[in-house]
Amino acid sequence: MSWKDKTDELNARRTAALAQGGEEAVAKQHAKGRLTIRERIDTLIDADSFDEVGRAAGDAEFDEAGDLIEFTPANFVLGFAKIDGRRVVVGGEDFTMRGGSPTTAGFRKSVYAETVALKHRLPLVRMHEGAGGSVGIQKNPTPPAPVFDPPRFRTVAQTLGSVPVASAAMGAVAGLPAARLVSSHFSVMSEETAQILIAGPAVVARAMGEKLTKEELGGAKVHARNGTVDNAAKNEVAALEQIKTFLSYMPSNVWELPPVTQTDDPVDRQEDMLLDIVPHDRRRAFDMRRVIAAVFDIGSFFEMGKGYGRSQIMGLARMNGQPVGVWGNDGRHLAGAMTAEGAHKARRFMELCETFHLPIICLIDEPGFMIGSQSEKQATIRHGAAAVLTAAMTNVPWASVMVRRSFGVAQAAHYGPDAYVIAWPSAETGPLPVEGGVWVAYRREIESAADPDAKRRELEDMLAVKQSPFPRAEAFAIHELIDPRETRPMLCRWIDRAQPLLPQLLGPSGFALRP
């Protein structure tokens, strides 16, 4: 006897699964300008590469005769796929059913996303839209999890030390999915469609008396500027494009090296604009992103976290095809000083580079920790010390380019162990910038002078000379003092020397990234 009647039923269930929440629910999703989870997956991955896991998971309803009336698929779609030819695990909540709030099988599939990525040592991409638990009565309630189950977030934490995890907020993401969203190496939100919320407006209004919309509570204007997500993108498609770009710098896991690509950019390219980009006037800021664009492989810089901790510039780039972490200071923001936010951003960046064995290249113009009452209230010294100690404990190769200022305790975060240190003639270094220190050290002398202002300026000029990089070069306190135009050739030669060291570092690092 054939099993055809059963395979027919199976096929009917598969067709029902592809219909997601049904025509009406899908139309509603589209009317709000949002894609369905299956459309998101198709947008992200190479054509026809989706290899779904758990297609038969869901809830079935039968009539009295035992025939199938309705099959409701699990509301988390999961599977293997390829992005730019490389295998990944992808998944996301299906908002067209129960608003993404997990069904029994949907919850199991979402948990399995991390498990399967760990088992196969593959990058994980999660596209989130949905809420967490609900107090509503479920049709088929799941009994509470057994007391001996491992903590729900254990595999989420383990992925961060093992495989690249990239996540996107596509619609409203609240509760559990919001925690999963930020438990990633790179997160991005769609400006047009996403909000990220611990709890939505109704819960907030009831508990706190605050009457706010979802957008006011957790839109991109809030969360792309406070570090909740790394980046914002105009819409869902642009957000997925950023995830593809991020993954292009990443190895598949910590046991493999980041992928080196071919580049046409000559290793000896020298840009004349670097010779005069740093103004002689020490109060005049310059654009560090122009230095980055001139030094790294053309067009290869991918900035992360531009919206917060803005005095520190972080991102990924390539140097002669080798993926590297890039860290610069932005003197146009708070003079480039390290704030609590900037220090948090720096710590996460270093943890990312250490986890995936990406060499770090620093372009330094660091005046020190941010000072003043606001900075004290933000506990900047604690966050700053965390960044400094993270740098001190890394094992990846570092190259630190002293472009301009390198002052105080904060500068120590810009030099890893055995850093290759090169300085431009514009470099200044010391315990604190002359303008800050001169008054403290020479107060009596300045006050007793006939013209205190002139005396102060005279002392500042005299001390500024002492902060020049030439004595440091003479003392072999730096490796090289260079013409700024030589930066790319020098760093390309350094990366060529550093590459053979990378295989020795493979495997889990001493510390992984924490959100």
Add this chain to the structure above:
Amino acid sequence: MATEVELETAGTVWKLLVKDGSAVKEGDMLFIMEVMKMEVPYEAPHDGTVKDLNIAEGDVLEEGDIAMEIS
């Protein structure tokens, strides 16, 4: 091409170097802000003409304010 020149940070306009209708080349300095005792220059993103000039020396501006348009 028309581009709005947007303030990256709050601060005070220290020097304004162009007028409505000024022709500028890419990289020309448009104005200099004073931010945290640092001078932060803003440059023309591309060749063009200054339009809708919205700032004057001494103005205290907020992040996100539009200083002018280059079209």
